[in-house]
Amino acid sequence: MAYLRVLASLAIFFHVVLADCECGYSITSTSGERQYVFTDLLENDFIHLDLTSDSQSYGEYGWAPQEFNMSSEVARGRYGEAFTPQNVISNNIAEEQTFEGPGSKGGDAGLNLVVRSEVQNGMVTGADISTTDVHFFHGTFRAGIKVTDVPGTCSAFFWYMNDTQEIDIEFLSSEFNRTNSTFPVNLVLQSQESKDAGFDASKTRDFQKINLPFDPTTAFHEYRIDFLSDRVIFYADDELLTEMNGTGVPSTPGNLQLSHWSNGNMGWSQGPPGTDATTTVTYVKAYFNSSLESRQHDYQTRCKDPSAPNAICAIPRHNATFFFSNVDNMTPNQTTYHNNGGGRTRWCRRLFTFIVALVIGTWVA
Template sequence: MELWNRCWAFAKLFLLFLGFLSAGLVKGDCECGYSTNIGGVDGAPKREYVFTDLLETNFLRLNDISANTDWQRQEFNISKDAARGDYGEMFLPAGIEASPAGAKSGDGDDSGLKLVVRSGLVDGMVPVAEIDSYRPDLSFGSFRASMKMTDIPGTCAAFFWYFNDTQEIDMEFLSREFNSSNSTYPVNLVLQSRASLATHDASSTGYFIKANLPFNPTTDFHEYRIDYIHGQVFFYADGAVLAQMNGSAVPTSPGHLVLQHWSNGNALWSGGPPARDAVLTVEYVKAYFNSSLSQRAQDWRGRCRDPYAENAVCDIPSFDGKNSSVRDWFFSGHGNMTNNQTVSNENSGSSLVRRGELVTVMGGFFLASGWVTGLW
């Protein structure tokens, strides 16, 4: 009888465990994707778009960029001739500095990921910095970065989506163009194309817009955003649309994200080098997108059983420059909102898909079952 009671207790515990596992880990929120409204330009209505995958990095929590599995520091040289400047460009991992909140270190006073352009030349090249997303399968999506620009003239800071030199979506900030005396703070919005590659000048292709920001980008962090959908690209600053582009230059292939800070002395673009070391600081990157990989599409079909179920699709919070709580919001920082997503682990700046939580729960279950059955 005692053995029967123990076995019955074990069975009930096992059923309870399965119920918890099903409710808390298998059926999570956002399993059908992440939604945002896009459009609303020139009287056109906004439309809701749902994206299946995410890539989120909170650089304020990042201790070691080299251990992060979402981003890769770049190391390569561009000659003076290839760069079309007075100097070459030397991209170095040393130009990427992680400075988490509460532990300010390295160049500049702000916390976050720092991309540094050095003032001193090395072998006729300017030491500069670039970091790329590991994933190359970013198709249509909404891509956002919170950044603070340098106020030192002579650099180009860039946040862009890239497949190749003819399929590229750019937001580029030239620090030499910032003018506090008349509150002029331009951002250069570009779709690179075959035409721009042929002339190395996108300004005459019809896919170049110089938009003025309604704030000084060197005094605080602001969110810059690219929405890329079929046949259209929208550019934003703090949630407000800066420009829309469509046509043949809109990319048709998947790509990856790039954060870049560089200078080569070209007086028509970056200018420089800067008189002293210049720092671009990145607070976060939040990317919500559809993957071009067939396996990721299969994964989505497997987890999204009912797109109309409660919380099956989660709204992406929009930042308007004032609601600071949105800056601190990451789906990957909340339990059960990133099931089956491939994001870096917590020690590297964002949260994992809760695999560790599953191990902990299962370990607790087997400890309890061992006690019930008298194994220990």
């Protein structure tokens, strides 16, 4: 009878741990007629997470600064591009409840992505970070970004698998004009069609240049990509920008990237910038369906009744300071990251695994 009492206690505890969001995180369609549910999350608060400390290992928080070169021919510009981890700079705030103001290095707190003005060996040095996992399939992806006001760079937030499976939000700082309040954002699906056009997506159906109703260089704004099975929807501060569908919608999983670069291409980034240019990112929030069989199995294990109260959690709309991973009991079986003095925690997934093992072991005994 003792083992039955243990099992009963574990069952109660197990239910409590998985009470909220055990069946995922949801958005509704712009018409409000359909709910989309995503099984996994990756939330990163770059105001408080130090992505670039020497003590951090590669991919410590699910992201890693990239280091690679592209020749001018490959980059399709006057200059080549050199991406270096030194141009990715964490500028954190120590107080975990403070989400705005200067960071420890001065200037806006967050993750700084820098493009240098000096050309070195025929290359302009820039910054790129990417998720170390490539299992991000359909989902909603959001980033808080303040774009540089220095002309001559391209700042980008994008989902990527390859050059014909890509979803881009790109800002060309040379296009900004405060005199007539022109602040365009370029929304792109890089596809086979764009490849056939010499990778000039502006000649395809899946390219739109939309003027923002605000200056993206003076404050942080949320830019969002909803990658669904049959369409891609773009938002700024929760306001619909445009929707694209058709053959350009990617059909594979991929990863997320943030980059800031210049190569002197007069038809795109222009540049290099006259002075060092910085684009700052305060957070990325990704809610998605994983392509990994192991994660799909985890979901089936924990989601027993999608109709149960709080089994599915609605994703807040345009809330820069809310993270499910900062709330107790809302990330069952998910990997979460916290500052905690520079460390990280993966307690949710570990706790779930521990409980499953304990329940099975007790049952066997």
